[in-house]
Amino acid sequence: MRNIVLARVDDRLIHGEVVMGWVPAMRITRIIIVDDALAANPFATRALQALIPPDMKCYVYTEQKAVDRLMADGPKGERLLLLVKTPLTLQALVQAGLPLKECNLGCVGIDTGRRPFFKNISLSGEEVQALDALQKQGCTPYYQLVPDQKRYDISAAIGDAMGRMEEQGKSI
Amino acid sequence: MFTWQQILLCGIMYWLAEANLPFVTLWTLQKPLVCGWAAGMILGAPAAGALCGAVLSVILLGFSSAGSSMTIDLSLAGITGAALTAAGWSPYAAVLPALMAGAAGRHIWKLRMQVNVFFARQVRHMLERGKTTEILLPAILFPALLALAICLPVSAAALRICDLLRIPELQSGHPPALPVIRLLQAVAPGAMAGGNDNIVTAVSSLQGILAAAAGLLPAGGIALALTAAFPGRGREDRRDRKIRARLRRGAEQIHADAEEDPDEMDEYVDPDETDVPTDPDEMDPDETDIPADPDEMDPDETDAPADPDRTGPDTPETDYGNTRTCGMPGGEKKSPELVPRTSLVASALLWLLFIHICYNNEWMMGQVMAVTFLPLVRHLCPGDREGQRAILLRQSRYFNTHCECGACIPGLMASMEENLAAGADTIVTGNAVEQEILMVRTSLMGVCGAMGDTLFQKHLIPALLLAACLLTAVRPLQSAGPILYTIAMTILSFLIGLTSYFDGYRTTPMNLLKTLEKNTFRRAEAGIRIFLCLFSVPAAVLFVRFPIPGMIPGADIPGSFFVVSAAGPAGRLPGAAAALALTAACVLCIKKFHWRGRYLFLLLMLAGAAVYGIIGRM
Numbered sequence: 162m163r164n165i166v167l168a169r170v171d172d173r174l175i176h177g178e179v180v181m182g183w184v185p186a187m188r189i190t191r192i193i194i195v196d197d198a199l200a201a202n203p204f205a206t207r208a209l210q211a212l213i214p215p216d217m218k219c220y221v222y223t224e225q226k227a228v229d230r231l232m233a234d235g236p237k238g239e240r241l242l243l244l245v246k247t248p249l250t251l252q253a254l255v256q257a258g259l260p261l262k263e264c265n266l267g268c269v270g271i272d273t274g275r276r277p278f279f280k281n282i283s284l285s286g287e288e289v290q291a292l293d294a295l296q297k298q299g300c301t302p303y304y305q306l307v308p309d310q311k312r313y314d315i316s317a318a319i320g321d322a323m324g325r326m327e328e329q330g331k332s333i
Numbered sequence: 334m335f336t337w338q339q340i341l342l343c344g345i346m347y348w349l350a351e352a353n354l355p356f357v358t359l360w361t362l363q364k365p366l367v368c369g370w371a372a373g374m375i376l377g378a379p380a381a382g383a384l385c386g387a388v389l390s391v392i393l394l395g396f397s398s399a400g401s402s403m404t405i406d407l408s409l410a411g412i413t414g415a416a417l418t419a420a421g422w423s424p425y426a427a428v429l430p431a432l433m434a435g436a437a438g439r440h441i442w443k444l445r446m447q448v449n450v451f452f453a454r455q456v457r458h459m460l461e462r463g464k465t466t467e468i469l470l471p472a473i474l475f476p477a478l479l480a481l482a483i484c485l486p487v488s489a490a491a492l493r494i495c496d497l498l499r500i501p502e503l504q505s506g507h508p509p510a511l512p513v514i515r516l517l518q519a520v521a522p523g524a525m526a527g528g529n530d531n532i533v534t535a536v537s538s539l540q541g542i543l544a545a546a547a548g549l550l551p552a553g554g555i556a557l558a559l560t561a562a563f564p565g566r567g568r569e570d571r572r573d574r575k576i577r578a579r580l581r582r583g584a585e586q587i588h589a590d591a592e593e594d595p596d597e598m599d600e601y602v603d604p605d606e607t608d609v610p611t612d613p614d615e616m617d618p619d620e621t622d623i624p625a626d627p628d629e630m631d632p633d634e635t636d637a638p639a640d641p642d643r644t645g646p647d648t649p650e651t652d653y654g655n656t657r658t659c660g661m662p663g664g665e666k667k668s669p670e671l672v673p674r675t676s677l678v679a680s681a682l683l684w685l686l687f688i689h690i691c692y693n694n695e696w697m698m699g700q701v702m703a704v705t706f707l708p709l710v711r712h713l714c715p716g717d718r719e720g721q722r723a724i725l726l727r728q729s730r731y732f733n734t735h736c737e738c739g740a741c742i743p744g745l746m747a748s749m750e751e752n753l754a755a756g757a758d759t760i761v762t763g764n765a766v767e768q769e770i771l772m773v774r775t776s777l778m779g780v781c782g783a784m785g786d787t788l789f790q791k792h793l794i795p796a797l798l799l800a801a802c803l804l805t806a807v808r809p810l811q812s813a814g815p816i817l818y819t820i821a822m823t824i825l826s827f828l829i830g831l832t833s834y835f836d837g838y839r840t841t842p843m844n845l846l847k848t849l850e851k852n853t854f855r856r857a858e859a860g861i862r863i864f865l866c867l868f869s870v871p872a873a874v875l876f877v878r879f880p881i882p883g884m885i886p887g888a889d890i891p892g893s894f895f896v897v898s899a900a901g902p903a904g905r906l907p908g909a910a911a912a913l914a915l916t917a918a919c920v921l922c923i924k925k926f927h928w929r930g931r932y933l934f935l936l937l938m939l940a941g942a943a944v945y946g947i948i949g950r951m
Contacts, residue, residue, distance in 0.1 A: 172731075173733055173778065173779040175779050175780055176733070176779040177735065177783055177786030177787075177790075178402055180783040180787055181397055181561070181783075181787065181791065182402065184564075185560075185564060202776070204773065204842065205775070208777055208846055209780055211852070212783055214564065216564055270731030270733070271731060272730070272731060277450070280447075280694060281446070281695070283695060306402045307404070308929075309396075309930070310402060
């Protein structure tokens with residue numbers, strides 16, 4: 162299996178916080194982005210690959226291909242950053258057998274169907290359920306924007322959100 | 334006592350710096366060098382304030398606030414440092430209290446990011462109800478007033494505390510200052526010369542130990558900045574470069590090499606995992622993940638997503654090069670020019686002035702992005718309120734990028750909206766223009782953010798700041814450093830921002846992408862790195878200060894170079910060599926042993942204080 166040193170949910174993908182914060186702090190050598198829509202969007206993929214730091218590489222895979230790639234052995238000394246836009250993708254990867262121990266939540270912007278979840282994370286009901294499932298599958302989600310800042314345990318926030326969703330479901 | 338006028342002026346300055354009004358204050362007034370000097374001017378000690386700000390700037394050179402993160406409130410640190418120097422503290426002794434104030438001040442940024450969410454939602458509600466120009470209130474005016482309401486009392490409180498810590502009042506045992514004195518007597522009794530516990534000695538020891546603890550920190554700051562600008566290549570990358578060179582020599586040679594070293598080739602030559610070369614001229618379509626011809630696409634990577642609800646509508650159907658069905662032909666200026674130049678300039682200026690004022694946790698810059706379209710919508714959809722509302726709603730969606738380097742995105746958006754208004758069917762991928770607009774802005778915002786943050790915060794600003802700090806350390810030029818730095822950064826910010834905006838407006842999405850792929854900014858970074866290295870050497874010599882008892886308290890001349898020179902010209906060289914050696918050791922610790930900045934700083938502080946304490950006892 163590839164040496165994934167950080168799995169991060171950030172819908173901006175490669176961004177200042179990643180390039181200036183996480184990449185040097187975790188000594189990342191490769192970035193793998195998993196997103197079906199992005200893999201089918203050459204404009205976005207080219208933009209991502211054009212501007213990554215010169216001393217590293219970036220690949221964009223579909224979920225299906227990512228599992229094959231990530232489960233295979235990687236080169237020696239590789240330190241890989243796995244970037245996804247939504248927890249749903251991570252859950253799909255873990256479901257497919259990728260043994261992730263923890264995942265970092267960075268920034269997920271609000272959009273149609275999403276509600277504020279924790280600090281600058283906004284999630285839809287499906288995404289909260291995905292985080293809950295990840296937690297149950299042994300992949301602990303936590304919030305940390307940049308390496309210099311505090312790491313927050315979000316299990317209570319997941320529990321609260323799940324509880325609210327259950328109540329709303331009952332009331333409906 | 335500081336007067337209310339001084340407190341008010343410092344509060345306004347802190348507000349402009351904290352709220353980024355205009356945005357360039359993030360690079361200028363928020364830097365301790367500039368706000369330390371400005372606060373020093375207001376409080377009557379410009380030279381000492383600039384000096385303290387310069388020391389703080391060198392220490393914090395390697396700390397950056399990428400994206401929405403804020404590690405330390407630089408402006409509050411600068412103002413506190415200047416206020417302490419105005420209260421009689423030596424610049425080095427004021428550094429640690431200023432850093433503590435800055436660390437506490439970062440919560441103000443977090444508070445604003447959270448409270449601004451309320452205003453951002455108001456903008457969305459207004460747009461949904463069909464109000465357009467009214468969004469200026471919740472998008473700009475109210476967040477600015479909120480920032481003023483927060484910054485004025487915080488700055489006043491910081492100045493009041495500094496007032497209580499005035500050296501003459503501490504030395505005369507002014508009652509409010511007594512707890513501080515007693516605390517220091519308890520914490521650092523060893524630093525008190527000869528065990529004398531009178532208050533004057535305690536205050537002197539307090540300054541001495543604080544200055545000693547801060548004196549070595551500039552070495553860590555310079556080391557962090559250098560290692561950030563020179564990330565270096567890992568072992569894997571060096572080997573990859575070798576492999577790439579072999580690939581260029583041809584397929585036969587590859588096979589020959591693989592036979593020589595099969596393990597290595599198996600490890601690296603994966604046809605699906607080849608990267609885009611740094612130089613676009615060397616780009617080989619076989620080596621990229623993006624096929625030039627859609628027919629050749631790898632079905633694994635182009636199949637429609639399994640769950641269409643979870644993905645966007647961006648399914649490519651056409652060539653991704655220069656051809657389009659209508660609208661802007663690639664490589665040429667787009668067809669319609671619906672928006673007059675004055676409105677475009679107004680839009681670009683709105684972007685550069687107010688982009689951070691309503692920065693918030695939910696929509697980031699989305700609301701101000703919509704504001705930048707206010708001068709454009711009446712030209713894009715004249716008399717069509719519904720059309721104007723649709724544009725503003727589309728542009729107010731979640732958005733976050735770098736102000737100057739990412740200014741090409743609002744420019745490009747203006748151009749794409751023009752095409753949409755002129756009836757274009759598609760521009761880039763064959764999808765509807767509305768979808769393409771969202772796709773392009775989302776695709777570019779992160780990468781432009783990364784590019785801008787790297788160029789500005791890792792290269793341009795550290796190099797210019799170091800040059801300005803060096804000027805500040807030269808006695809007759811103490812005010813020249815912050816003034817010249819502010820002028821230079823303001824010109825650069827507006828020049829890059831406006832150029833980027835209009836380049837984005839004049840080009841097509843694909844041409845903009847090709848321009849970005851040329852990596853011109855990497856060459857600029859390489860040039861700036863040379864200056865960063867050049868300035869680092871004298872900065873280390875001037876600002877690293879070794880804990881020599883008797884020289885530190887009350888002294889305002891920075892640097893081991895001058896301190897050691899008190900022993901005569903022969904003493905200068907060892908002091909300079911020691912400062913450079915310490916900086917080199919810090920670089921080694923970061924590069925080789927991967928030390929984090931905070932641990933390195935802690936160690937340097939403890940080392941400085943310990944050496945000062947030990948020598949003080951001797």
